[in-house]
Amino acid sequence: MPFSFEDYVLDQERRELTLRGQVVAVGPQVFDLLLxxxxxxxxxxSKDExxxxxxxxxIVSESTITSHINAVRKxxxxTGEEQRLVRTVARKGYRFVGRINGDSTGQARQPENDEYPTAAPKPPPSPALxxxxxxxxxxxxxxxxSGDPEQEYFADGVVEDIIAALSRLRWLFVIARNSSFTYKGQTVDAQGVGQALGVRYVLEGxxxxSGNKLRITGQLIDATSGTHLWAERFEGLLDDIFELQDQITESVVGAIAPQLERAEIERAKRKPTESLDAYxxxxxxxxxLHSGGREAIEQALPMFYQAIELDGEFASAYGMAAWCHFWRKLNGWMGDRPAEIAEGIRLARLAVALGRDDAVALTRGGHALAHLAGEVDGGIALLDRARLLNPNLAPAWFLGGILRALRGETDAAIEHLNHAVRLSPLDPEMFRMQVGMALAHFFAGHFDAAAAWADxxxxxxxxxxxxxxxVAASHALGGRxxxxxxxxxxxxxxxxxxxLCALKDWLPxxxxxxxxxxxxxxxLAGLPE
Incomplete structure (x- = not known):
């Protein structure tokens, strides 16, 4: 008997998959998997099954299984990202979550040509997302x-811009504008919206x-618990309404993206280790990684490798793993320096190859390549692309600023670093922005400012x-x-x-x-030759 789900029919006897009556070509093992x-x-x-x-x-390889699962999804x-019908259960196997239409056995019966129902059957209730x-x-x-209908268009424009900006974050699932705007003009409950749309977080505002001033308020809510995670108020003048709209969008996205990441980190910490998946x-x-200490990096690196093992195309994980190797090199923590540098370069190249449209992968992978492979110009180009993909990603700004300082573009470096601080004023990686400012001021000859930022x-x-x-070099050149x-x-x-003889290989x-x-x-400060 055939199985029917969505607009597909899988006929076991004819070994045929059709979509709205049209045959879908699949290989025999792909058909058997779907069956x-x-x-x-x-x-x-399970994979054993x-x-x-x-x-x-x-005996078949993991890549063979993965490629056949991908073929089933196609x-x-x-898709592996959407997992609308076939869901990956980390380290357990796979689960078909689509609704099978038909009788109690789960098998569908298609009507014969002379069967015409007198009334359309009631659609089944929508499954919980x-x-x-x-x-x-x-x-x-x-x-x-405001009571001013003209501001309705402005408010809608701000929301549309925020949705577009958040959609550039590849690690974030964002509900499309048309679905969000079905709630326009309604009094809604964030938890109910979360359940209806199948999302964890709700941003409302x-x-x-008031006169020539416009005030925007926003709040981020965890819809699963109703907890308020973040709230902020933004004000500006209506002299240039489009510039104000851009400023508010940048401020909102720059503020809530780190909040979302922190909330997800805390949620992951509460999960038992046996239920962890790649993300x-x-x-x-x-x-x-945010803490930057030696022990923390030694703990982070194996976790990035575990994420890669579970998802071989997780570009951001490759980039972060490469970046851990760079950080170990920068701080003198490498045991086998040539081998670790080579491994970091390998990971960074995979990050930028797999993540051509992933701003995080390009940012961390590009920065790692600049330091580990000496490809400063190429690294800057990759980080510039990351900023085009996601203009609100603070690391793309401050790591790009650091590379520009190393290339001698001190004014541009300071501008980029200041913008990163504006985007993420409470960033856990603030020490990286500060050392970037120290580098830029040092190469600009501002030794007092360099020492202050480095401190x-x-x-x-x-x-x-x-x-x-x-700190040592700035004080020495400043005569202190x-x-x-x-x-x-x-x-x-x-x-x-x-x-001193090793400095050439330390910083590019x-x-x-x-x-x-x-x-x-x-x-001058006393570093031995």
Missing amino acids: LFVNNPDRVV LLKTVWGDR AIGD VLPEKPSITVLPFQNL SVRK DYYLRAMAK KALGNLPSLLVAAAL MDKANLAMQRLLALDPSLR IQRPEDFARFVEGLR
Whole structure:
């Protein structure tokens, strides 16, 4: 008997899959996989069962299984990202979650040509939407509290821009504008909206006009619990309404993206380790990476590798793993330096190849390539592309600023770093922005400012080797030798093996005059040859 789901019919006897009467070409093993799934709806089918049923217990690689699962999804209009019909259950197997139409056995019967029902059957009730594996959000239409109908268009434009900007975040599932705007003019409950749209987070807000001023309020809610995660108010003048709209969009997205990531990290921490999937490993690793310490990086790197093992195309995880290797190199923590540099370059190249449209992968992978492979120009180009893909991604701005400082473009570097701080003023990686400012000011010859910024970075991360070096070199070139000598003691305590002769391989400083200034400052401060 045939199985029917959505607009598809799977005929076991004819070994045929059709979509609205048109045959869909599938290979024999892909057909057998799909048949196994629809015969076992809403039950997890293990990989062992797949191997026994489809491959007769023959030994096949993980990539073979994955490619056949992808072929099943492609045949039925599904994707690994959407998982509308075939859901991956991490380290367990796969589950068919589509509705099988038909009798109690789950098998469908198609009417014969002479059968004509006298009335259309009532459609089955809509199944409850399952939350996507990645974080999910809807942005509701903002309420117009100004009493001015003209502001209705402005409010709608702000929401549409926010939806478009959030949609650039590849790690985030965003409900489309048309679905969000069905709630326009309604008094809604965030938890009810979350259930109806199948999302974890709801962003709502309001617009109020007072004279020539416009006030926007926004709040982010965890729809599964009703908890308020974030609220903020934005004000501006109506002199240039389009510029104001852009500013508000940038401010809202720049504020809530880190909040969403932190909320997801905390949620992942509460999950038992045996139920983790690739994204949960990624989130837990990110929490470690943000702290920047040696032990934290040593814990983060295996988690990124576990995320990659579970999802071989997880571009951001490749980029973050590469970035961990760069961070180990920068701070003198590598054991087998040539091997780790080579591995970091391998991961970074995979990140940018797999993540051509993934701003996070391009940002971390491109920055790692600049430091590990010396490809500063190429790294800047990758980070520029990341900023085009997601103009609100703070790391793309501050890591791009650091690379520009290393290339000698100090004014542009400072501009990029300041913009990153504006986007994410409470960023857990603030010490990276501070050391970037120290580099830019040092190469610009502003030694007092360089020392001050480097001290701030050390205050947030005392083990940051490059910040300690900049403090020593800046004080020495500024004629403050007592402070320079104390800073050098701290630097050598962090890395006793650091020498002037090794500086060329430490930082990819592009201009000879900048490198000479750095070497001279550290020589004056007392770094051995």
